Amino acid sequence: MTRMINGFNGNTAALPEAERHLVERRQRLLGPSYRLFYDHPLHPVRAEGVRLYDAEGVEYLDCYNNVPSVGHCHPHVVAAIQRQAAVLNTHTRYLDEAVLDYSERLLATFPAALDRVMYTCTGSEAVDLALRIARFHTGAAGIIISENAYHGLTAATAAISPSLGDSVPLGPEVMTVRPGPGMAAEVEAAIAHLARRGIRTAAFIADSIFSTDGVIADPPGFLQGVIEAVHRAGALYIADEVQPGFGRLGSHFWGFMRHGITPDIVVMGKPMGNGMPIAAAVARSEVLERFGLEVRYFNTFGANHVSVAAAAAVLDVIEAEGLVANAARVGQHMAAGMRGMGEVRGAGLFLALDLGNAARAARVVNGLRARRVLIGASGKDGASLKIRPPLPFTEADADIFLSALADTLAHDA
Incomplete structure (x- = not known):
């Protein structure tokens, strides 16, 4: 069994009796995929x-x-969830102002070129959607990622997540590159390598701080050469902001902004709702237009009323505090x-x-x-x-x- 970094090794003998029984019950009911942190969970x-x-x-x-x-259980977010749960919670196939109000606020945090948003429940779903959009828009299949990336747990996103380990193989159209200064040359080489195999590149995707590659942030701007190489190949740049987004990096609201670039698609995940199931892909309208017209896409719980209320409350708190x-x-x-x-x-x-x-x-x-x-x-x-x-x-x-x-x-x- 592949052990995750900092994962519990499964040996319950050294645990106190109550915790041992809880872990053994968990293992019996949930199976080995459900891992725990720390030697002492x-x-x-x-x-x-x-x-x-x-x-x-x-x-x-x-x-x-x-x-x-x-913050855990922030009172403003909790109150927003409680209020909305007592009024209405349904999907986006009905008219509703709240999702539009939130979308305007969210898009205002992005460069003007990123002007459309599509909602999902999780970051994995958002990345999966971004890959579908990129491949549909470009007509290509190749994906370039960092060498220890993590982008999700769906079949498509696991295939671009080498950090999941050797038991989860990468897709045959996927190439990895080392993050950091000099990355642009590696991306160009990966594009050429895919082309020699008859595979055109659809997208480069990166977590804007390379969190599973060891956290690579500096020097700011090293991604500029990457996006230029990606665009020269007719591919799209996807910024994965699930971890670095919403002001976490301090200098900007989104991690890609530290590098002075404007991606084609940006994905975000559950931090946008303080843990509630809401995520999204924000993109240039010209990238989404034909996909939206020709491909059926609907997410029943994506942008449900309660999750949108939580997400709006998160923006309130970030601004107010x-x-x-x-x-x-x-x-x-x-x-x-x-x-x-x-x-x-x-x-x-x-x-x-x-x-x-x-x-x-x-x-x-x-x-x-x-x-x-x-x-x-x-x-x-x-x-x-x-x-x-x-x-x-x-x-x-x-x-x-x-x-x-x-x-x-x-x-x-």
């Missing part, structure tokens, strides 16, 4: 802001979960505090600390969990700590994390 029963609490009331600082983007600026300020504080501990990469509240050793990184992740601080790991070898807290994270929260990190590293020296 966590059992939270409630959450608020940037903290999780277990059944005994023990508090854990959440430095990992980007899905509750404006100044969370983009907060991500920049607190992220800089965290990055400065980690210098000297290893190679620090990232932007805003999306950071990585490369320890150069996967086994040590795993020990540190679990050491922090023992100190009630939750993070993950990233990179093909899992040697980088992945730090990605909810956006309301404060400098005081960051100091708790930095103290726990320093203590963990010192004990693992």
Whole structure:
């Protein structure tokens, strides 16, 4: 069985009796696909802001979960969900102002050329839709991705997600390239390689901070040469903003903006609804027009009323609480505090600390969990700590994390 980075190894013998029974029950009912984090799995029963609490009331600082983007159980989002659930919850085949109001607000955060939005329930569905659009628009099939990308769990998106492991083969029309400076030349070579096999390139897709490749953010602008190469080949550029979007990187609302580019399609996922099932693909109208006219597409729960209410409330909170600026300020504080501990990469509240050793990184992740601080790991070898807290994270929260990190590293020296 392929073990995910920072995954529980399945050995229940060392767990307390109650947790052992819970894990064994879970394994019996859900099967082996449902993995758990940490050597000692966590059992939270409630959450608020940037903290999780277990059944005994023990508090854990959440430095990992980007899905509750404006904080766990934010009261403004919870109230919006409750109000709408008591009034109406149906689909987009009826007229409704709320989805139009939200769409106008969402599109206003993008460059003007990105002027249409199509809704799904999950990021995987949004990427799947983007691939369909790109292949229909270009008449081509080839897809270029980063070497340890993750883009989803549908059949089509798993085929462009090498981070899922060797048991999930890439599609025959898929090529991988290394992220970072020099990527444009690798993309050009991949396009040429596909062409020699008789495959035209339909799209290049990248998570704008390469979160599963170890978090690659700098230098800003290195994706400009990539998009130029993609467009020269008649292909589309798809920006996967599921993880870096909604102001997480601090300098801009969307991660691709740090590179000074305008993609053809942008996909986003559940952070847009603070964990509610809403996701989307935003695109240039000329890319969507013929697809919309000739291809039947409908998503029953995509942009349902309750999820749209949650998404609108998330935008309210980001604006009212100044969370983009907060991500920049607190992220800089965290990055400065980690210098000297290893190679620090990232932007805003999306950071990585490369320890150069996967086994040590795993020990540190679990050491922090023992100190009630939750993070993950990233990179093909899992040697980088992945730090990605909810956006309301404060400098005081960051100091708790930095103290726990320093203590963990010192004990693992």
